[in-house]
Amino acid sequence: MAAVVDINLDIRVTRFQFGRERLGFVIGTLIASGLILRILSVKSWRVLVITSLGLSIGTYLLFDRLLGIDLPMGMLARFHFMKSGLFWIF
Amino acid sequence: MTNLSSGFGVALSPLNLLCAALGALIGTAIGVLPGLGPPATVALLLPVTYKMEPASAIIMLAGIFYGAMYGGSTTSILLNIPGEAASVVTCLDGYKMARQGRAGAALGVSAIGSFFAGTISVLGLSLVAPAIASFALKFGPPEYFSLVLLGLMMAVYLSEGSIVKGLAMAALGLLFGTVGIDPVHGATRFTFGVSRLLDGFDFVVVAMGLFGIAEVLVNLEAPEIRDIFKTSLQGLLPTRKDWRRCWASVARGSFLGFFIGVLPGGGAIISSFISYAVEKRISKHPEEFGRGAIEGVAAPEAANNAASTSSFIPLLTLGIPGNATIAMIFVALMIHGIRPGPMLLQEHPHLFWGVVASMYIGNLMLLGLNLPLIGFWVRMLRVPYHFLAVVVVFICIIGAYSVKNAVFDIGTMLAFGVTGYLMRKGGFPPAPLILAMILGPILERSLQQSLISSGGDPSLFIEKPISAALLAVAAFVMLTPVWKRMWKLRRTTRERAG
Numbered sequence: 001m002a003a004v005v006d007i008n009l010d011i012r013v014t015r016f017q018f019g020r021e022r023l024g025f026v027i028g029t030l031i032a033s034g035l036i037l038r039i040l041s042v043k044s045w046r047v048l049v050i051t052s053l054g055l056s057i058g059t060y061l062l063f064d065r066l067l068g069i070d071l072p073m074g075m076l077a078r079f080h081f082m083k084s085g086l087f088w089i090f
Numbered sequence: 091m092t093n094l095s096s097g098f099g100v101a102l103s104p105l106n107l108l109c110a111a112l113g114a115l116i117g118t119a120i121g122v123l124p125g126l127g128p129p130a131t132v133a134l135l136l137p138v139t140y141k142m143e144p145a146s147a148i149i150m151l152a153g154i155f156y157g158a159m160y161g162g163s164t165t166s167i168l169l170n171i172p173g174e175a176a177s178v179v180t181c182l183d184g185y186k187m188a189r190q191g192r193a194g195a196a197l198g199v200s201a202i203g204s205f206f207a208g209t210i211s212v213l214g215l216s217l218v219a220p221a222i223a224s225f226a227l228k229f230g231p232p233e234y235f236s237l238v239l240l241g242l243m244m245a246v247y248l249s250e251g252s253i254v255k256g257l258a259m260a261a262l263g264l265l266f267g268t269v270g271i272d273p274v275h276g277a278t279r280f281t282f283g284v285s286r287l288l289d290g291f292d293f294v295v296v297a298m299g300l301f302g303i304a305e306v307l308v309n310l311e312a313p314e315i316r317d318i319f320k321t322s323l324q325g326l327l328p329t330r331k332d333w334r335r336c337w338a339s340v341a342r343g344s345f346l347g348f349f350i351g352v353l354p355g356g357g358a359i360i361s362s363f364i365s366y367a368v369e370k371r372i373s374k375h376p377e378e379f380g381r382g383a384i385e386g387v388a389a390p391e392a393a394n395n396a397a398s399t400s401s402f403i404p405l406l407t408l409g410i411p412g413n414a415t416i417a418m419i420f421v422a423l424m425i426h427g428i429r430p431g432p433m434l435l436q437e438h439p440h441l442f443w444g445v446v447a448s449m450y451i452g453n454l455m456l457l458g459l460n461l462p463l464i465g466f467w468v469r470m471l472r473v474p475y476h477f478l479a480v481v482v483v484f485i486c487i488i489g490a491y492s493v494k495n496a497v498f499d500i501g502t503m504l505a506f507g508v509t510g511y512l513m514r515k516g517g518f519p520p521a522p523l524i525l526a527m528i529l530g531p532i533l534e535r536s537l538q539q540s541l542i543s544s545g546g547d548p549s550l551f552i553e554k555p556i557s558a559a560l561l562a563v564a565a566f567v568m569l570t571p572v573w574k575r576m577w578k579l580r581r582t583t584r585e586r587a588g
Contacts (some may be wrong), residue, residue, distance in 0.1 A: 025488075035482050040310065040476035051477065059484055068141050069492040 024074020025064075029056035093249035094216055097443025101451055106146050106347035107283060112149035114455050117157020121173045122165050122467040125309035125475055126482065128158040128174060129414035129521075134482065136294050136422055137489045144426035144440045149448040150398045151422055152402065155415050156208060156449065159358055159395045160456045163200040164467055167193060167387070176358035176394040179366045183379065183386030190382050195328040199336060199384055200391035202328075207344035208390035208453035214348050216446050219435070223407040226432035231378035231539035232550050236560035238533045241354035241410040242526060243564045248355035249519045253571055259513070263526025264533075266291055271302050273531060274538045286498045293421045293528060295490045300520045301414065302486040303507025306479045328384070336388040339369050343392030351397030354404055355525075361397035362390035362406045399449060401568045405430055410529065414521040417528050424450045 023031070034052040044046055064071045100106060120131045139147035162177030167184035180200065187196040205409050229237065246256040269280045270290030281287040309547040328336075343365045350361035367388040370379045379386050402419075404410045409431030411417040423430050428438055435442050490503035510520055552558045 031485055033484060036480050036483065037476065040479065042476065051480070055480060055484060059488060063137065063488050063492070066137055069137055069488065070495060071488065071491070 022072065022074035024075055024076050025071040026056050026060050027074065029059065093220075093439060093443050094447060097442065097445075097447035098450075100145055100440050100444030101149065101447035105143075106149050106444065106448060107451070109142075109146045109150040109457055110153050110452045113153020113201070114157040114160075114459060117154035117159075118161035118447065118456065118459060118463075118467065119470065120154070120487045121158035121161020121163075121177075122470060123478065124165065124171050124173050125312075126305060126478065127301065128155050129297070129418055129524075130305050130482070131158070132415055132418035132422070133294065133297040133301050134485045134489060136340065136425065137492045138419065138491070139422055140425065144423070144438070145444045147422055147426065148419060148441065149452075150444055151303075151419050152449060153452045155419070156395060156398045156452060157456055159202065159391075159398045160204050160460050162394075163391050164197065164460070164464060165471065167196045168464075168468060169471070176362050177391075178359075179362045179390045180274065180387055182366070183383050186380070186382035187384065187387065192382070193386065193497045195332055196387050197329045197464060198461070199332060199340075199388045201457060203243075203336075203340040203388045203392040204395040205344070205453055205457045206340055207347060207396040208399055208456075209450065210344045211348050211351070211396040212446060212449045215400060215403055215449075216443075218352075219403050219442075220408050222403065223432045226408050228405050229432070229556070230554075231536040231543065232554050233560065234566070235533060235536040235540055236551060236557040237408065238410060238536065240527050240560050240564040240567070241404070241408075241412070241524075242529050242533070243567045244353055245355035245412065245525045246522050247567050247570065248353065248360055249522050251517050251519050252550075255516075255518045259520070260522040260526040263523035264530040266296070266523070267527040267530030268534070273535050274542075277551030281528070286496065287492075291502065291506075291527070292493050292499065293417075293524070294493050295499045296506050296527060297414075297418055297421065297524055298486040298489050299503040299506025299508075300510035300513075300524060302482055302489075303504065304510025304514060305521070306482050307507065307511040309339050309475060310479055332384050336385045339385040339389040340392045341387035342368065344396045346389075347396030348400045350393070351400030351412075352403050354410055354412040356397065357401045357416070358394040358397045362394040365389045365393035402445075406434055406445075407432060409434070409532070411525060414524055417521075417524050420528060424544075496563050517526055 030052050033055045035050055037048055037051060042051075060071060063069045101110065116131065116135070117128070120126045120128065131154055135151065135154065139150065143152075158174050160174060162173040163180050163184065165171045165173040166177040166180040167188050170181050170185040171183055184196045184200070187193065242260060246260045247253060249256040249259075265280075267290070267297075270288055271278055278288060346365045346368065347358075347361040350356040350364060352360070366379075366386060369385050370376050373379065373385060374381070375383070391550045400415050401412050404412050405416050405420060409420075409429065411420040411430075420430055428441065430435065486503060486507075487500050490499045491497065493499055513520055513523075533536060540550055541548070550557075551561060
């Protein structure tokens with residue numbers, strides 16, 4: 001019974017979902033920005049990949065790490081150990 | 091003057107200098123780039139300022155506003171594309187001058203004219219603002235109600251487009267402003283049982299939708315014109331002959347811009363149009379206007395810069411935002427727990443004077459920034475618009491989310507974005523909506539307070555002299571279109587008779 005309630009909650013709260021796990025901001029932005037750029041007729045795959053990677057990681061670094069806005073990490077939250085230590089400059 | 095020197099102490103701290111430079115730089119960039127105006131940019135940067143000191147935050151946001159006025163002229167002159175709305179008039183003569191190979195003189199005169207106007211306006215601000223603030227301290231709720239009503243009327247009347255559409259948007263804004271819990275009685279209004287709406291719509295969320303998303307949608311439709319006109323930028327400095335022709339225009343533009351900027355609903359856009367019209371009327375050679383008259387560049391550029399600075403006066407002294415960008419700075423102050431109004435000068439003197447001092451410094455920085463970097467700004471225009479569009483969309487999403495860490499707000503923001511897009515398509519100005527939304531709760535609170543104090547008797551508003559005068563002016567503004575039409579009618583009948 002409890003499991004059913006939990007799934008409902010998940011569906012209600014998040015948009016990007018992968019199985020029972022949420023995609024979180026970085027992966028969500030990566031996919032969405034790629035799609036938007038494709039719709040806005042960016043043809044080159046290289047440009048698409050580089051821009052959406054840059055955008056998702058860049059906004060994450062700027063807003064979450066530097067400016068302290070807590071962005072939802074979703075499935076990437078398990079890599080939280082990367083937040084500390086020498087992994088990021090910030 | 092001791093106040094101002096303490097303000098310089100605040101503004102000259104390394105962090106605040108950096109903020110002013112950053113604001114000026116971002117402002118120039120978005121002034122150059124068409125498709126992202128100052129209100130949208132300030133809204134986008136609000137989440138960036140959450141963790142900043144309030145003074146630093148306002149210094150940066152103010153820098154964006156007046157920086158955009160500098161940057162806007164560059165693309166108007168070189169490409170005939172106004173980077174932001176206040177530079178539309180600059181296209182008329184500036185682009186013609188560039189075509190005649192005098193781009194350098196046009197850019198030079200607009201940068202130096204802007205600098206002069208900005209400085210004059212800051213000087214005016216630091217002289218006038220304390221007097222207005224101390225006068226406004228006498229205001230009770232009835233006076234405040236009338237003042238806010240007048241401000242709202244002016245904002246509608248002076249907004250671009252038809253007055254009826256402006257009024258409709260203001261009414262809609264007032265309506266949106268009532269969503270949530272009634273500030274006096276605590277009743278819930280228009281929440282439809284949605285608990286997320288109990289706090290009402292957040293201004294940041296609405297502004298990001300109306301200005302950020304909507305602007306992106308509108309601009310994506312427009313075909314990209316990136317026909318960069320190759321011209322030598324030799325001789326950036328105008329000749330002595332140019333100066334003799336236009337120094338008076340710069341001075342007139344500065345003063346005109348200053349006074350129009352103080353009016354609620356006034357500001358950079360109208361002041362540039364009016365000063366162009368004035369220059370054309372009093373010029374000895376009006377036929378040159380539209381064919382590359384240097385006065386037609388100097389005066390509006392000076393005016394829009396002066397107005398962008400002086401429009402801080404009603405915000406910082408009365409707590410009434412006069413245009414959309416200032417409304418965003420109002421929101422920024424609220425986020426930091428500072429209530430703009432007559433008390434601001436007493437409660438936060440270091441903030442007030444720090445911001446004023448940073449404007450002096452910022453104007454100086456912009457002069458240094460603008461002229462040597464013109465080549466860089468022009469190159470930046472080659473970046474296709476959709477990259478900017480995607481960045482704006484995602485910053486809007488982060489911004490809306492960050493207000494309350496709620497996905498609900500992202501949905502609200504997107505809904506307002508689509509609404510804003512449809513409004514623009516129908517020629518409805520977005521500025522009155524956001525202004526009414528901000529002023530609505532203030533208006534309501536002062537109305538309720540005055541009615542409680544008078545025991546429900548509305549004649550209070552007419553019995554108090556200041557309030558009565560303000561209401562009379564509001565009524566006059568409201569009826570201006572009627573006077574105008576009557577006057578026109580009488581003149582045409584007289585002409586027919588004679």
